[in-house]
Amino acid sequence: MDETAKYLIHAEITAAGVVERSDVVGAVFGQTEGLLGDELDLRDLQDSKKVGRIDVEIRSDEGTSSGEITVGSGLDKVETAILAAALETIDQVGPCSAEIVVTDIEDIRSAKRRAVVERATELLASFDADAVQSEDIVETVRQRARVEDITTYEGLPAGPRVADSDAIVVVEGRADVLQLLKYGVKNAIAVEGTDVPEAVAALTRDRTVTAFLDGDRGGDLILEELSQVGEVDFVAVAPRGRSVEDLPRGAVMAALREKIPYETVAEAESPEAVLDADGAGPESVALQPGSGEGDAAAAVAGVDADATAGATSGGHPETASDDTTTQEAVAGRDADAETATDGPTTLSDHIDATIGADTATVRLLDPELSVLAEGDAADAVSLIEGCDPAPRTVVLDDTCSQKVLDVAAQRGVEVVVATGDGEYVKQPTSVQVRTV
Known part of the structure; x- marks a missing residue:
């Protein structure tokens, strides 16, 4: 078909005998010559490229022949229709009688227009899907920078640190791995279903394993199977009826901080039952008091991530407890504290004096919040290790490292308040860590 053709004539031919393609083409030219006048002479139209080549497909069977004829036309609709009608006047092909019937005159431009509409619709949908609004640029770049690190481990979706990290977080699906990557957790791996690979x-047999699962029946089943085929050290759960992939950053971080030793979960009806018994939920961000009931444990119960603003601006976080002692411990400097002349008397004061003042120091406190020792933050490990008596609370103007956690656990420290969390291989359950 000629590229300039606007219409395509489709016709069927039958002949009472065996004929070939050349016979059909010869009959078309021979029997239409002079029929339509000089303006529509088929040879002249082909020479001027107004009519394309005549395509013929012919088949012979049991002494008869049949096939299709296709002619491309660059003429207008009227002239094309006349040319098509002229084909039907042919009644002889070679030595055989024949009949040609025009079945269709196809508007090639209409077909092209349909193709244009379909393709344009596809392109528009793709354009809309990939379009980035100006107000979304910062967030889009931030998310892509975080999510592009997703890899695979033995064909399973995983964070980039799974292969070499001493601790892993086992989640249900790829979406959960992506969600944790957005929040900076790079050692998660997905089981991709209830059948644990x-x-x-x-992998769980030589790593510290935290199972972080959805708060539904599927999560319960995965935990049960994972405990049978592998080893689980800690359990973190999403709120009942919620999925890990739907949780905001605060809820994810709180659930991972408040993970439960698996031995405790194994003896309970469910992880939620353990959390309910402790009076805390997976979305809680308040640190629960340790075994002691002194002012230090009560004070830290109200120090959470929201305390950052208070510590740096001179304000102080407040606890929701009705207990007068707890309120005084967590609240900012009250009248008595302001008039004191022998130094800080509340945990908030100690936080202000070290972290809030950006001193790069560490302060060790006894159960009455008196200072046992103080020194450079870089020497925190040796100070905690050599302090006599052992401190109850540590206030550190630095990130809490694994070494600090280990020596704190050895010395019986109950609370560590620091500027941030380090990359822990294994966090002792006896030490509560709170960041400011």
């Missing part, structure tokens, strides 16, 4: 089971 052998690769994950093998």
Whole structure:
């Protein structure tokens, strides 16, 4: 078909005998010559490129022939229709009688227009899907920078640190891994269903494992199977009826901080039952008091991530407890504290004096919040290790490292308040960590 053709004539031919393509083409030219006048002479129209080549497909069977004829036309609709009608006047092909019937005159431009509409619709949908609004640029770049790190481990979706990290977080699906990557957790791996893969089971046997699962029946089943085929050290759960992939950053971080030793969960009806018994939920961000009931434990119960603003601006976080002692411990400097001349008397005062003042120091406190020792933050490990008596609370103007956690656990420290969390291989359950 000629590229300039606007219409395509489709016709069927039958002949009472065996004929070939050349016979049909010869009959078309021979029997239409002079029929339509000089303006519509088929040879002249082909020479001027107004009519394309005549395509013929012919088949012979049991002494008869049949096939299709296709002619491209660059003429207008009227002239094309006349040319098509002229084809039907042919009644002889070679030595055989024949009949040609025009079945359709196709508007090639209409077909092209349909193709244009379909393709344009596809392009528009793709354009809208990939379009980035100006107000979304910062967030889009931030998310892509975080999410592009997703990899695979033995064919399973995983964060980039799974292969070399001493601790892993086992989640249900790829979306959960992506969600944790957005929040900076790079050692998560997905089991992709309730059938725990052998690769994950093998991985759990030599790593510290936290199972972070959805708060539904599926999460319960995965935890049960994972405990049977592998080893689980801690359990973190989303609120009942919620999925990990739907949780905001605060809820994810709170659930991971408040993970429960698996031994405790194994003896309970469910992880939620353990949390309910402790009076805390997966979305709680308040640190629960340790075994002691002194002012230090009560004070830290109200120090959470929201305390950052108070510590840096001179204000102080407040606890919701009705207990007068707890309120005084967590609130900012009250009248008595302001008139004191022998130094800080509340945990908030100690936080202000170290972290709030950006001193790069560490302060060790006894159960009455008196200072046992103080020194450079870089020497925190040796100070905690050599302090006599052992401190109850540590206020550190630095990130809380694994070494600090280990020596704090050895010395019986109950609370560590620091500027941030380090990358822990294993966090002792006896030490509560709170960041400011």
